[in-house]
Amino acid sequence: QVQLVESGGGLVQPGGSLRLSCAASGSIARIDAMGWYRQAPGKQRELVAQIVSDGRTNYADSVKGRFSISRDNAKNTVYLQMNSLNAEDTAVYYCNTAARTIRWGATENYWGQGTQVTISS
Numbered sequence: 001q002v003q004l005v006e007s008g009g010g011l012v013q014p015g016g017s018l019r020l021s022c023a024a025s026g027s028i029a030r031i032d033a034m035g036w037y038r039q040a041p042g043k044q045r046e047l048v049a050q051i052v053s054d055g056r057t058n059y060a061d062s063v064k065g066r067f068s069i070s071r072d073n074a075k076n077t078v079y080l081q082m083n084s085l086n087a088e089d090t091a092v093y094y095c096n097t098a099a100r101t102i103r104w105g106a107t108e109n110y111w112g113q114g115t116q117v118t119i120s121s
Contacts, residue, residue: 002026002110004095008080009115016119017083022095022112024076027102034071034078034098038091038117045094049080062088085119093117 008020024031035050035058049069050058057069068081078095095112 002028002097002099002101002108004097004110004112006093006095006112006115009093009117011118011120012085013121014086014119016085017081018085018117020080020082020093020095020115020117022078022097024078024097024099024110028076029100029102029105031076032098032100032107035096036069036078036080037094037096038089039094039114040091043091048093051078082117085117087119089117090119091117 003025006022033052036048037045038048039045051069066084071078092114094114097110098107
């Protein structure tokens with residue numbers, strides 16, 4: 001099993017910044033990818049940013065140039081630096097990892113419980 005612990009959410013004024021972190025733990029054999037999704041009330045969950053095992057990154061068009069994803073492989077931790085935040089960024093942000101456990105070799109998805117990010121003046 002893999003557990004994800006998220007932190008860094010909160011209330012920020014428009015134009016402000018936040019840095020989210022997500023630490024993975026458990027019987028991890030390999031992490032194929034880690035990323036962040038978000039879900040606003042009444043909307044579907046959407047991919048915000050993702051980083052794969054070779055270091056390549058993917059971003060939603062709405063956050064390109066404002067958000068940056070990075071990782072610390074030694075700590076199995078992924079970060080999301082969010083700059084120039086606006087009201088449309090308000091959502092619950094969920095950490096996700098595609099990982100393989102020691103016992104099972106197939107890649108499976110694991111989710112954190114989410115952290116609230118609110119942008120308000």
